[in-house]
Amino acid sequence: MPSSEYLAKFSDDDVYTMLYLYHLKGKSLEDLKCRFSIGQEALQGFLGGWHRKEYYKSFKVVEKILQDEK
Numbered sequence: 001m002p003s004s005e006y007l008a009k010f011s012d013d014d015v016y017t018m019l020y021l022y023h024l025k026g027k028s029l030e031d032l033k034c035r036f037s038i039g040q041e042a043l044q045g046f047l048g049g050w051h052r053k054e055y056y057k058s059f060k061v062v063e064k065i066l067q068d069e070k
Contacts, residue, residue, distance in 0.1 A: 002042040007051050010036070015052055019059040022047050024066065 010018075014036060021027040021035075032043055042051065049056030 002039065002045065002051075007042060007045075010038070010046070012055070015046055015055045016059060018043070018046050019056065019063075023059070023063055 018032055018036060022029075022032060029040065029043060029047075032038070032047075033040065036043070038046075045051035046056075049060075
């Protein structure tokens with residue numbers, strides 16, 4: 001598991017951007033790993049809601065709203 005110091009280097013904007021690009025824009029894990037210089041395990045933790053759970057939950061609410069508007 002990535003250290004909390006490693007995870008803390010990612011800003012709020014970084015986390016929301018990762019979630020947006022992956023879940024709504026369909027960017028690949030490889031694209032995101034390169035863009036954010038992040039390891040596979042840490043990236044999957046953010047995208048799956050295991051790291052910074054409150055951000056993930058908030059994003060899912062916004063994601064539903066955006067999808068309902070389509």
